Amino acid sequence: MILTRSDIDALPSRKRAHFVNSCVGYKSANLIGTKDEHGVSNLAVFSSVIHLGSNPPLLGFILRPRTVIRNTYDNLRSSGVFTVNHISEENYKQAHQTSAKYAPEVSEFESAGLTEEYLNDFDAPFAKESPIKIGCRYINEYYLEENECTLIIGGIEFVQFDESILNDDGWLNLEKSGTAVVSGLDAYSIPALLDRLSYAEPGSEPKSIL
Amino acid sequence: MILTRSDIDALPSRKRAHFVNSCVGYKSANLIGTKDEHGVSNLAVFSSVIHLGSNPPLLGFILRPRTVIRNTYDNLRSSGVFTVNHISEENYKQAHQTSAKYAPEVSEFESAGLTEEYLNDFDAPFAKESPIKIGCRYINEYYLEENECTLIIGGIEFVQFDESILNDDGWLNLEKSGTAVVSGLDAYSIPALLDRLSYAEPGSEPKSIL
Numbered sequence: 230m231i232l233t234r235s236d237i238d239a240l241p242s243r244k245r246a247h248f249v250n251s252c253v254g255y256k257s258a259n260l261i262g263t264k265d266e267h268g269v270s271n272l273a274v275f276s277s278v279i280h281l282g283s284n285p286p287l288l289g290f291i292l293r294p295r296t297v298i299r300n301t302y303d304n305l306r307s308s309g310v311f312t313v314n315h316i317s318e319e320n321y322k323q324a325h326q327t328s329a330k331y332a333p334e335v336s337e338f339e340s341a342g343l344t345e346e347y348l349n350d351f352d353a354p355f356a357k358e359s360p361i362k363i364g365c366r367y368i369n370e371y372y373l374e375e376n377e378c379t380l381i382i383g384g385i386e387f388v389q390f391d392e393s394i395l396n397d398d399g400w401l402n403l404e405k406s407g408t409a410v411v412s413g414l415d416a417y418s419i420p421a422l423l424d425r426l427s428y429a430e431p432g433s434e435p436k437s438i439l
Numbered sequence: 440m441i442l443t444r445s446d447i448d449a450l451p452s453r454k455r456a457h458f459v460n461s462c463v464g465y466k467s468a469n470l471i472g473t474k475d476e477h478g479v480s481n482l483a484v485f486s487s488v489i490h491l492g493s494n495p496p497l498l499g500f501i502l503r504p505r506t507v508i509r510n511t512y513d514n515l516r517s518s519g520v521f522t523v524n525h526i527s528e529e530n531y532k533q534a535h536q537t538s539a540k541y542a543p544e545v546s547e548f549e550s551a552g553l554t555e556e557y558l559n560d561f562d563a564p565f566a567k568e569s570p571i572k573i574g575c576r577y578i579n580e581y582y583l584e585e586n587e588c589t590l591i592i593g594g595i596e597f598v599q600f601d602e603s604i605l606n607d608d609g610w611l612n613l614e615k616s617g618t619a620v621v622s623g624l625d626a627y628s629i630p631a632l633l634d635r636l637s638y639a640e641p642g643s644e645p646k647s648i649l
Contacts, residue, residue, distance in 0.1 A: 230599070230600065230601070230602045230605075231558070231559060231597050231598070231599045232597060232598050233559075233596070233597040234496065234594075234595065234596050234597060237496050237595065237598075238494075238495075238496075240609060242493075242494065243608070243609075244608055244609035245493050245494060245496075245609065246493045246494075246609070247606070247608050247609035247610040248493075248598075248605075248609035248610070248611065249490065249492075249493035249496045249595065250490050250493060251609075251610050251611040251613065252571060252573060252595070252598050252600075252611055253467060253469075253488055253489065253490045253498050253523070253573070254467035254468060254469060254488060254525055254571070254613065254618055254620075255465060255467055255468075255613060255618060255620045255630055256467065256489070256490065257463060257464035257465055257466065258464060258465075259463075259464060276490075277489050277490065278463055278464060279463065279466070279487050279489055279501065280459065280460050280463045280466065280486075280487065281501065281583070281585070281586065281588060282459075282503075282585070282586040282588065283452075283455050283456045283458075283459040283460060284448075284452065284455060284456075285448075285585075285586065286444065286447050286448075286455075286459045287585060287586060288463050291489065291491065313463070315464055318633060321633065321634075321636075322636065322644070322645055325636045325639055325645050326639050326644065326645055327639070328639045329639035329640050329641045330640075330641065331641050335641075340641065348441070349441060349443075361462060361464070363462060363463070368585060369583075369584075369585060371581045371583065371590070373491070373579075373581070373590075373592065374579075375491070375492070375495075375497060375578060375579060375592055376491060376492040376495070376497060378491060378492065380581070380590060382583065382585055384444075385444065385447065385459065385462070386443070386444050387441050387442060387443040387444060388441070388442050388447075388458075388462050389440070389441045390440065390462075391440070392440045395440075395458075396457070398453070398454055398457050399450060399453075399454035399455065399456070399457035399458035399461075400457040400458070400461050400622075400623045400624075400626065401458065401461040401462055401622070401623070403461065403464065403465060403622045403628075404628065408464055408465060409633070410464075410465045410620055410630050412610075412611070412613045412630075413610045413611070413635075414610075415635050415636050415637070415638070415648070416610065416632060416634070416635045417632075417633045417634055417635075417636070418613075418614065418630035418631060418632045418633055419630060419631055419633055420465055420620050420622075420628035420629060420630040420631075421628055421629055421630075421631060422626060422627075422628045423528065423531065423619070423627045423628055423629055424531075424626070424627055425623075425625050425626045425627075426531075426532065426535045426625050426627070427625070428625070429535055429536050429537070429538045429539035430539050430540075431539045431540065431541050431545075431550065434532070434536065435532055435535050435536055438625070
C-alpha cells in the first residue's frame with residue numbers, strides 16, 4: 230500500500246508520529262548524559278546519534294525543540310561536554326523511563342534506576358550499566374530552519390568498552406555488547422549479526438569476512 | 440578498556456574507520472536511488488538516514504565528500520527527487536555490492552542485481568526488492584564545515600510498504616519487513632523485537648504495549 234504526503238498529514242498527530250518515526254528504518258539507541266552548573270545530572274534517550282566522521286572522530290545528534298531535551302542543550306553548552314551511552318538489552322526499560330518529564334532539579338539517573346559513573350576525569354556523567362560509553366566535547370551546532378531542530382556536533386574524546394567486543398580490525402561487535410536499536414517512538418529490538426562482507430569491487434561478489 | 444582521542448588518531452586509517460564507525464551504535468541501512476539528466480539510474484548504500492520530524496514529515500542523511508557518492512548529490516540536485524529503500528535480510532548482499540566503484544554511466548541496479556522500479560509517477564528509481572520505499576523531495580542542505588560533509592534534508596512525498604506490517608497505531612513493524620541495520624562499514628544485522636513500552640511517566644514503571 231502507499232501512504233502519500235496528504236494521507237500522512239491527515240493522520241492524528243500521535244499516529245503520524247508513530248508512522249513517520251518508524252518508516253526510515255531502525256535508529257540508534259543511546260542515553261546522553263550531562264550535568265548542570267549546580268551539579269545536577271541529566272540523562273535522556275536519543276535515537277538520532279549518528280556517525281559523522283572518523284578523522285577527526287565526530288558524531289552528531291538531533292535536538293528537538295522541546296522542554297525536556299533543552300536540559301541536555303543548556304548543560305552541554307555550559308559544561309562543554311556530554312556522554313553517549315549505549316542502550317542495551319540489560320538497561321532498555323530504565324533507559325526508556327528517563328524520557329518521563331521529571332522536574333529540572335531531579336536527576337534521571339536515580340529516578341530511572343541507573344547508576345551515575347565518572348570516568349577518566351571527565352566532567353559529564355556516564356550510565357554505568359551501558360556496555361559502550363563515549364565521552365564527547367561540544368564542537369558546533371547547526372540550526373535546521375525546516376523544523377526548528379538543531380544538529381549538535383560532538384568530538385569523541387574517549388570510548389570505554391569491554392575488550393572482548395573489540396575485533397582485530399578495529400570493529401566493535403555490538404551483538405556481544407547487547408546494544409539495542411529503536412524503531413518508532415517506543416519499540417526496542419536487539420540485532421543478531423547476519424554477516425560482514427568484503428569491500429565491494431565491480432565484477433566480483435562480496436564475500437563473508439566473519 | 441578505554442581508547443582516548445590520541446589512541447584513536449594513532450590507529451591505521453582503515454582500523455580507525457572500523458572502530459569509530461561502530462562505536463556510536465547500529466545505523467539505519469538504506470539504498471538511495473536517483474537518476475541523472477541522461478536517464479542513468481544510481482543506487483548507493485547509506486547508513487546515515489535519520490528521522491528529522493513528523494510534521495512536516497522530514498528525513499535527513501549525510502553525504503561524505505567522496506566521488507562515488509557525489510553521483511547521488513548531482514542527481515538529486517538536478518532532478519530534485521530521490522528514493523530511500525530499506526536494506527533487508529533478502530537484499531543485503533546486492534545492496535552492499537552497490538558500493539563498488541562503478542563508472543558513472545553504469546547503473547548499480549543491473550550491476551548489483553537489483554530491480555529498478557517506478558512508483559506513483561515519481562521521477563526517481565526504487566529498488567523493487569526493498570520492503571519499505573520512500574519517495575523524497577530535496578528540501579535543503581547544510582554544509583558541515585568540521586569535515587566537509589553535507590546534511591541533506593528530504594521531504595517525504597509517499598511511503599510504500601506491505602499492509603501487513605502496519606500496526607493500528609501507525610507504527611510499522613520492521614521485524615516483519617526484515618529490515619536490516621549496519622554496524623561499522625560492512626556488518627549487517629537483523630533486529631528481533633524485544634518490546635514496545637508505554638509512554639514514560641514519573642513515578643510509574645513503563646509497561647509492555649505489545
